[in-house]
Amino acid sequence: MSKITTAPTVTDFDHVREWVFDLDNTLYPHHINLFSQIDRNMTAYVSALLQMEPEEARVLQKQYYLEHGTTLQGLMIHHKVDPNDFLEKAHAIDYSALMPQPELAAAIKALPGRKFIFTNGSVRHAQDTARALGILDNFDDIFDIVAADFVPKPAGSTYDKFMGLHRVDTAHAAMFEDLPRNLQVPKALGMRTVLLVPQNLEHAFERWEIAGEDDDHIDYVTQDLTAFLTKLI
């Protein structure tokens, strides 16, 4: 709990030259809730694919998510779906809730070294999201679920693939994420880890407790990415 209020000191990140950001609920706040649209699209996809009622499709969708880490991975294994078709339809959403964030753009730009987006979504979704936020040009590359051969974070092999492809020096790297479990591998690799939590603190506490995880792998917790990054530059 105490970590909720921890603020970074600039020296804690002095050595960092590789900045790795999750996309959803990390580069934009949780309350924007783009995922509710993606979630509905996935239910519709499963429903159409398997000729199921939406309620039934939803149960299967969530079952695949729990068993395989993503709904897509379950659909690929059990129903041989075309991942590109799924990703295109799942991410056919309205991005208008996202507003340009010039302060966030300036803070990311001012960080020394390389910046990456590392997402379990698609490159297209990451580009559309980052473009709407006005931060797309601040990133060196985007590593997505296709590049990960559809094996999502937190699988160690996917971090290896990402770090290997870009020769990320993990001793000089930091990762920003909204899912605690996705920070376990980065911490083990020697990275600084920052957890983004929802801006409604009550909700954040509740979620923190539900997660019920050992939090030794989380160095910092913040509700405001822009404010956090601004303290480092």
Ligand SMILES: [Mg+2]
């Ligand atoms: Mg996320």
